[in-house]
Amino acid sequence: MPILTLPSKAKINVDTLRHYPYSRTLTATQLISLHLLLHKPAPDCESDDAQFGPYISILPRDFGGHPLTWIVHRTLGVGSREEHSLLRLLPPCVLSDLVLLERRFWKDWQAVRVYLDDFPDRSPRHHRIRAQSELILDFVWAWLNVNTRCLYDDLGLDKDNNISLCPVFDFANHAWIQPTMQPLRVARSEISPGRARNADLVCVSCDKGISRDQEATLRYGGHPNRTLFVEYGFTNTITSGELMSGAYPGEVSVHDVVTSLLDSPGETGAFVERTLDTEGYWGDWTMHCSPLPAHASFRLITALRLYHSFPAVAGGRVQSEEEMTAASRDWRETILGFADEMSEENERACKESIGRICEELIERAERGIMDIKEEMRTSSEERYRKVLMTVELLWLEELTVGEAMLLIE
Structure with a gap:
């Protein structure tokens, strides 16, 4: 049975961000990360994004516990002793996957940084005079919010662009066995030519249903702990x-x-x-x-x-x-x-x-x-x-x- 419905205009994806003049030259991850970076809330403040600000303001502000943060810190020559120790203590196969994740991150950063000068009056404020490492760490925050929270959303595009940030849905915790809900797209009768097929998203309860006061959970995928740790920063x-x-x-x-x-x-x-x-x-x-x-x-x-x-x-x-x-x-x-x-x-x-x-x-x-x-x-x-x-x-x-x-x- 339906639990809640998220209107298509409330999602952050390549369709709702199509007003960017170069939206077609960036992947979904790059475009959404750029938008979050430009509207990153200042400490103890809320995001100034007129449309998605309330949602961006309640996103996690700190990813210090995510392994990508540790390895980017190492690359930048910063970070704590504990972070360096954790990287040393990881199983080889986990560290190898983490290195691949870091490559994806730097590739996306190189694609996004080209456009930052187009927004001299936007957040991150005064980015031209800020230390490059600080700006990169802000992008870590934006990129990890995208990588850990986006849901697969069939927009009729290639697989790398069929993702959306979905308010409310993305706050559901992962359950590796018997999740209580799953997202489904609401069919649309008309699709504008050349446009992404952005539809409402309805959350329905799974076969066993959900009872009063029970936590609503999603299954992030049938992944081993290695993948969950590298991509999301946690394990079962x-x-x-x-x-x-x-x-x-x-x-x-x-x-x-x-x-x-x-x-x-x-x-x-x-x-x-x-x-x-x-x-x-x-x-x-x-x-x-x-x-x-x-x-x-x-x-x-x-x-x-x-x-x-x-x-x-x-x-x-x-x-x-x-x-x-x-x-x-x-x-x-x-x-x-x-x-x-x-x-x-x-x-x-x-x-x-x-x-x-x-x-x-x-x-x-x-x-x-x-x-x-x-x-x-x-x-x-x-x-x-x-x-x-x-x-x-x-x-x-x-x-x-x-x-x-x-x-x-």
Whole structure:
């Protein structure tokens, strides 16, 4: 049943911001971030935006607990000891994803900064004489409000522009299981040519409904804690039991470990990487504990099958391009679905590699958890300790998925 309806004109998106003369040259994230930056409230003040000011004024004012803030601080040469320690304590796969997020941020900043001189009398006031780092940190605030709060909204554009900031809706907390509501677009009978299809948004209760005084929650997506932490700055509070039982969809990226494994001497390693890249199987190698039994992703199995299709990998003999091409033909049969596996020997080698990967995951996760506990033991700052507990959950997920995988090997 409907809970509330948000009029299309109340959303902040490429349609409601189309008055910007260069709105078509910026992505939705860049355009909305620019608008928030120009109307960022001064300390203890409200936003001066005539249309969206009341909403902008109640957006979070501080993202000190978000990992993007820590890594941007590091890039700018500022930041606290605690922030630098937190970056050092992150699992490698989480830090890798965070670096990719930072690249997106700087790309958007470079696109937006070009237009700031067009608004000499707008917020951020006197930006020409402000320190560049201060202006960048204001943009961190704007960009994170967009990245953490926008909802997918089909405006009939490409996927990167189908987003909107939706007042009221975006204040719903995330629930990884049994959310109480979901947003739906209200159909429009007429769509103006060349215009975004900006429609009202209605919030409806989920199948189980919502009772009086119950919190209304959304599901941000079926993401592992790694993604939730990097993109939104929080994790689901889970236990090893929920991971082992398959109740929680635990996932670990093993890109760094597998990349090291595939880095064979001579031409073999280059051939493996080139072939995987050409066929679309380079990277995004993961292990999962749900659905049961725990399992490696098809992408990971595919990469290992190719690697172990060359007998010379173990013997150290350098193969010719013709030999490697011939050896990879059976591998392609598994990609196309003509064969379930290459050979018993190949499958056995893949399982052995997965076992070694899991052992490395477990070993480094145990070290990571020990480092977290030592940091907590020496710190009395409560906010810092809470973030450390969040990072510990990231290591717990990596540890438990590795252990679950070993149980089935």
